Amino acid sequence: MALSYDAKEIPVRMSNRSFHIYKALKAMAKPLVAATIHKIKLECKILGNKVPLRVSILEFLGSYFNENQSQILKCIQDDSLLQDTIENGDPNHFVIATGNSPASGNKFLLIVERNQIYEYCDYFTAFAGLFCSFCVFNIEYPRSSQVSLEFIQRLVRSC
Template sequence: MQHTKNLMKQTYFMQRELINKNSPVQMVLTQWPFLTEAEFLLSHFGKLLEKDHIEHLPSTIAHRSMEVYRSLKLNARPSVETVLKSIKHQCSQFENNDAKSSEVVSLLAAFFKEEGKTILKCFKDEYQLSTIIEENETTPYVIAIGDMPAIAKHFKVIVEKNIVTSCSDLFLALSCCIATYFIFNIEYPKSALATLEFMQRYFVEINAPGSKTSKKRKSCGIHPKVLQLSNIMQAYKQ
């Protein structure tokens, strides 16, 4: 394993060269198959951002997802009430608090009035998975195998209709999903623009103007709704 780690580090610039030629994701994964493993995918992401300890990103997202829940519960708005009720029901049904963090995508999307399913989709089983992937968008998203994220046991990160990586942890899957936008130079889809920008800024602490948004959005700086929620979160911490 250490040999593979060293090899991936030594060939990082070769990987970037291929990716920056706008090569299809499938071609990149064929030439660099270890990028289909979450550990190496996140390592590449950390190198790209020049961020140390990127392996802690899943636990950071889990912790900050709970902060999002608590903040929006205290500052409940009509747009998030339905999701908050669903979370309360799940906590009662499963006798744990997992839904308070695992429903973070739905909660953020509801706040921004966007489509959470652009980022995270739940399916009861893997039956006809290839058909599901083929029928959905090409931008990165996570498939959770289960009725809801809190009880799902398997997650798959999909990019350009390819399974990039599979794992058993929601927050690792979300980390990899965010990473793929940056690794493969993909713009955020309009249907989840503010949600992804907030996740980028609050979870990964990438605060470059606009970042993976369109060129038009980049010139405008931070999304006003993202700034609004950031202020709510700041008030919650005080």
């Protein structure tokens, strides 16, 4: 699973492609996809922007492939829950977003082996860090998100 391009390109590629994925999945007749779209549209309305459409790529793919993405992307309300989330995280390789959702998060922490590796200020850079860390540390994708992550890996490589 070697990456043959600059890791800095991953957030840009994901951001550019995520809206197209949203449009394709929106056309699917799966109830879980429809429920996810409704939830994200509501979040767009509350936040007053289109950011949730782009940052919810994992949620869209999870609803399509019937996977639970909450194991690799966790949201916490404030920093007081941070240590507990790190220590009790399963699997022990994930991103923590502080805020109600990835779209409203103000910081994103990359956790590897229950250690905070890096702090990012935006969703796509944090996810790119997570994605690259799977390769760098030679860690298999969690079974709960394997198909979605493989899909994203192929999507990013095809850009």
